[in-house]
Amino acid sequence: MDESSYSSLEAEFGQKFHSACCDKQIDLALDLVKECPDLVWFRDPISGESPLHWSASTGNEALVQAMFDNRHPWNVLDENGASAGEFAEKEGYASIYNRILEEGVRAELILELLEQAQGLPEEVKDESPISTTKEPSNKDYLGMDLKYSEDKLLDAEGNGVMMGWEAPLMKLHAEIIAPKEKSAWFGLGLIDNELQLRKPASHTIVEAHPDVYSHMLATGWGSKPGVRIIFGRWQDNMDAISDRCYDGIFFDTFGEYYRDMKEFHEQVPNMLSDDGTYSFFNGLGGDVKLFHDVYCRIAQLHLADLNIETTFSQITIDPSSAKVWDGVKRRYWQLQLYHLPTCKFISQ
Numbered sequence: 001m002d003e004s005s006y007s008s009l010e011a012e013f014g015q016k017f018h019s020a021c022c023d024k025q026i027d028l029a030l031d032l033v034k035e036c037p038d039l040v041w042f043r044d045p046i047s048g049e050s051p052l053h054w055s056a057s058t059g060n061e062a063l064v065q066a067m068f069d070n071r072h073p074w075n076v077l078d079e080n081g082a083s084a085g086e087f088a089e090k091e092g093y094a095s096i097y098n099r100i101l102e103e104g105v106r107a108e109l110i111l112e113l114l115e116q117a118q119g120l121p122e123e124v125k126d127e128s129p130i131s132t133t134k135e136p137s138n139k140d141y142l143g144m145d146l147k148y149s150e151d152k153l154l155d156a157e158g159n160g161v162m163m164g165w166e167a168p169l170m171k172l173h174a175e176i177i178a179p180k181e182k183s184a185w186f187g188l189g190l191i192d193n194e195l196q197l198r199k200p201a202s203h204t205i206v207e208a209h210p211d212v213y214s215h216m217l218a219t220g221w222g223s224k225p226g227v228r229i230i231f232g233r234w235q236d237n238m239d240a241i242s243d244r245c246y247d248g249i250f251f252d253t254f255g256e257y258y259r260d261m262k263e264f265h266e267q268v269p270n271m272l273s274d275d276g277t278y279s280f281f282n283g284l285g286g287d288v289k290l291f292h293d294v295y296c297r298i299a300q301l302h303l304a305d306l307n308i309e310t311t312f313s314q315i316t317i318d319p320s321s322a323k324v325w326d327g328v329k330r331r332y333w334q335l336q337l338y339h340l341p342t343c344k345f346i347s348q
C-alpha cells in the first residue's frame with residue numbers, strides 16, 4: 001500500500017493517533033496501532049507529517065518501535081523536508097534519533113541484499129534516498145555540454161557539478177591524503193591545485209567528461225611534471241588506474257549513486273599502499289541530516305568489510321547564502337556539518 005491509498009478508516013485512526021501523540025497519551029496511541037496497524041500509512045494532507053514524525057516527538061521508544069514493527073518507512077519527509085529524526089532532535093530526544101538512524105541503516109542494508117539477490121527494477125532502486133552527489137545519471141551527464149563560470153561548473157540542466165564553496169573542504173581532503181602519489185577526479189581542479197602545492201612525486205587524475213578534459217589541457221594540466229591524466233570513466237579504466245600503488249586516493253565524481261561509490265571502494269584495497277589514506281567527497285544524503293548520518297554509517301560498515309577503518313572529522317560548513325546557489329538548479333548540500341572521511345587499512 002502506498003501512502004496516498006489509505007482508507008477513510010485508517011485516516012480516522014491516523015488523526016486520532018496524531019491527537020494522542022500531541023497529548024502524550026502513549027497507551028492510547030499504542031492501542032490505536034494495535035487496533036489499526038495500517039494507520040502507519042496515513043500522512044497529514046497539509047503538513048505531510050507521518051505517524052513516525054508524531055511518535056518521534058513524544059520521545060517514547062515503544063511507540064517508535066511499534067511504527068517499525070508495522071513497517072512504517074524510516075525515511076518519510078514532511079512538506080518542509082524534515083525527517084522524523086529531526087522531529088526527535090528538535091525535542092531533545094537523542095536516543096530516538098539514534099533508533100531511527102539504526103532502522104535506516106538496517107532497512108537500507110536489507111534493500112541492498114534484496115537488490116543483489118533479485119536485481120530490483122530501476123524504479124525500486126531509485127527509491128533509495130541517497131545519491132552520492134548531485135544528479136542526473138552519470139551517462140546522461142557525460143553527454144551534456146558543461147558551462148564553466150568563475151567559481152562553478154554547471155551541467156546543461158543547471159546542476160552544480162562542482163562549486164567554489166567546496167574549496168575549503170577540498171583543501172582539507174588534500175591535507176589528509178597528502179604527499180607522493182595521488183589519484184583524484186578533476187571538476188574545477190580545486191583538490192588538484194591543493195595537491196600540487198604539496199609537490200607530489202606523481203599525481204594521477206581521472207576525468208571522463210570531454211569538456212572538463214579540454215579545460216584541463218587548455219589550463220596546462222597536460223604538461224605539468226609528474227601529472228598523468230587518464231581520460232575516461234573510472235569504471236572503464238580500472239586496469240590503467242590500478243597499475244600502481246597510491247599513498248593517497250580521493251574519489252569525487254558526479255551523477256553517481258552510492259552503489260557506484262561502493263563499487264569503487266571495493267577496488268581501493270588493490271591500489272592503496274599499506275599506510276596510505278583514502279578519502280571521498282561525502283555528499284551522501286547532503287540535503288537531509290538523517291539520510292546523511294545513515295549513509296555515513298553504511299559507508300563505514302562497507303569499508304570495514306574491506307578491512308578499512310573510516311573516521312569522520314566534523315567540519316562546520318554553511319553554504320546557505322542564496323548568492324552561492326545563484327543559477328544552480330538544486331542545493332545539493334544543506335547541512336551545517338560535513339563529515340570528512342579518513343579511511344585507512346585496519347592494522348593486523
Ligand SMILES: C[S@@+](CC[C@H](N)C(=O)[O-])C[C@H]1O[C@@H](n2cnc3c(N)ncnc32)[C@H](O)[C@@H]1O
Pocket residue numbers: 138161162170185186187188189190191192206207208209212232233234235252253254255
Ligand atoms: C565534483 S567534480 C570533482 C571536483 C574536484 N574534486 C575538485 O576539487 O574540483 C566531479 C568530476 O568527476 C568527473 N566524472 C564524473 N563521472 C565520472 C566517471 N564515471 N569517471 C571519471 N570521472 C567522472 C566529472 O566530469 C567532474 O569533472
